[in-house]
Each structure stands twice: as structure tokens, then as C-alpha cells.
Amino acid sequence: GAGVSQSPSNKVTEKGKDVELRCDPISGHTALYWYRQRLGQGLEFLIYFQGNSAPDKSGLPSDRFSAERTGESVSTLTIQRTQQEDSAVYLCASSFIPLGGGYTFGSGTRLTVV
């Protein structure tokens, strides 16, 4: 597609349930990133995929968080046993490396844990 697509756009879940967030990057973009943004805050890096290299998972806040990417296509971010502090907007972005250009962001998934 023309842009980065994220689904669902909004998700309300009960505390303790697992959720799966999806990101479809721009075709041909080799790099894919997940960020988290709490209300009124900046972007917190979660995980970075670059081609076939091992992902940079250094930003994942706990072992309840995991992400996968198949080749250079779709990525899913999974949060297990959700907690209220997981409530945030989860943003996905993709870019073409190594031109070092800007990221293209999706519109995000707003996750609310009740």
C-alpha cells in the first residue's frame, strides 16, 4: 500500500488478556520499528527489525512483550497478560535503509487496558 497500515486502530482489553497488534509496512522498506507513546509523552522505542538481521529488542519493557516480522513484510507486536500501564498508542514505522531517510509512521493502535 501507499502508507504504513496498523490494525486495529483502537483496542480495549481487560487486564490479564493477551493482545496482538499488526503493522503492514510500505512495500520495499527493509526497516520496521515499534514505538510506544503514553498520553502526553514522547516516543519510547520498543523494537527494530532490519532485513534479515537479528532484531534490536533492547526497548521491550518486559518479557510480556514480543514481536515478530516475516521477511520484510508484516509485523505483529504481542503483549501478554496486559496491565493497565500498557495503555498507550503503539506506533509502527518503516523506512528504507541505507538511504537514512525519514520514517513513515502508521496511525497507531490506541490500546486501553481496563
Added chain:
Amino acid sequence: SQQGEEDPQALSIQEGENATMNCSYKTSINNLQWYRQNSGRGLVHLILIRSNEREKHSGRLRVTLDTSKKSSSLLITASRAADTASYFCATDTGANSKLTFGKGITLSVRP
């Protein structure tokens, strides 16, 4: 941890005035970028400046970079109400590194 720190945290100006936002960072960088975010959703890339560049223009935007002071500024000239948004600076340390974002500046342009 935050690499970029923007200031001021919030800025309110009248339409037609210029808006200047600053960003400081801590470690050596490869590129610095500015993004705009409306309504807490996806960010839009505005401009990228490389570490060997000092100034760059794009329409009403002017970005400067001072690597000796580890700082950058974003100037929006002749501001419009539609420029109301949050603005973030972001840095990377190489072609294969991730972007690290600052906390953002909230710009309000009064009509």
C-alpha cells in the same frame, strides 16, 4: 532514555509570527530529523539534516544544526493555525541504527 531534549516544552504564538523550537542531544549523531504529530497519532516526517550539514530549508521550515553544541533548531516562518501540533526531534547514530526521539514541543498557533 531520551537522546533529544526539545525546548520550550510548550509554545503559543499568534498566526503570522515565527516559531522557533530547539533540540539538544547528548551523543554524536549521523542524522537529525524533525517530525510533526497531530492529535496524538502518527508522526509526519518534516525534514532531515545530516551531521555534515549546517542548515536546510523546506518551504516555510528552516533547520539548523550545530554539532559543536549538539543542538538543532526548527524555525517555522509565517505560522498558520494549521501548524498547531506537537513537534519532535529525533537522532540516529548510523545508517542501521534506530531513531531516538525527544519528548516533544507543543506548538499552538492562535488565529
